Amino acid sequence: MRFRFTTIFLALLAALLGAGVLAVGAFASTGGAAGPSAGSTGTTSTSTPATKIPKSAIATWFGPGFYGQHTACGQTLTPATVGVANRKLPCGTLVKVTYHGQGLTVPVVDRGPYANGADWDLTAAAAQALGIEETVRVATAIVGAVPNTPSLGLPSVAPAAALTGGAVAAG
Numbered sequence: 001m002r003f004r005f006t007t008i009f010l011a012l013l014a015a016l017l018g019a020g021v022l023a024v025g026a027f028a029s030t031g032g033a034a035g036p037s038a039g040s041t042g043t044t045s046t047s048t049p050a051t052k053i054p055k056s057a058i059a060t061w062f063g064p065g066f067y068g069q070h071t072a073c074g075q076t077l078t079p080a081t082v083g084v085a086n087r088k089l090p091c092g093t094l095v096k097v098t099y100h101g102q103g104l105t106v107p108v109v110d111r112g113p114y115a116n117g118a119d120w121d122l123t124a125a126a127a128q129a130l131g132i133e134e135t136v137r138v139a140t141a142i143v144g145a146v147p148n149t150p151s152l153g154l155p156s157v158a159p160a161a162a163l164t165g166g167a168v169a170a171g
Helices: 002-018 124-130 159-163
Strands: 056-062 093-099 102-110 120-123 136-145
Touching (some): 093 124, 102 120
Antiparallel strands (some): 093 102
């Protein structure tokens, strides 16, 4: 199951790179907790991260009790959402989280955590992909940013499904 989540997330990153949406070293134009405004173009700026993060920090995870609710960044949390909550970083900031030699790059999709003295709160899908089942110490690094959109953190739709509006013929 861990392999599947990692594969889905890597496919999402590849799709963002291919579409020219991923801007490494830039911050999302929203830069904060609110979702994009009606007039937002989704473009990124070239500013550098103003917030320093520790290289090693405590992480928890959240999910099942919050599914269907909106995150502080404007996404609807689902079991497939791969992301992290942080109190200071702008929405869309990409953070590489490493635990026991396994790394995963995730976007900031929410504010928090608010329990256990933690610095990071991974979504259940991100925690599962890294094999995290409890409060742990992880290595972290800011690696870039993407625009904050309502679908941030969700796996991309397969190309065949996108072309047919989600319907895929059985083979």
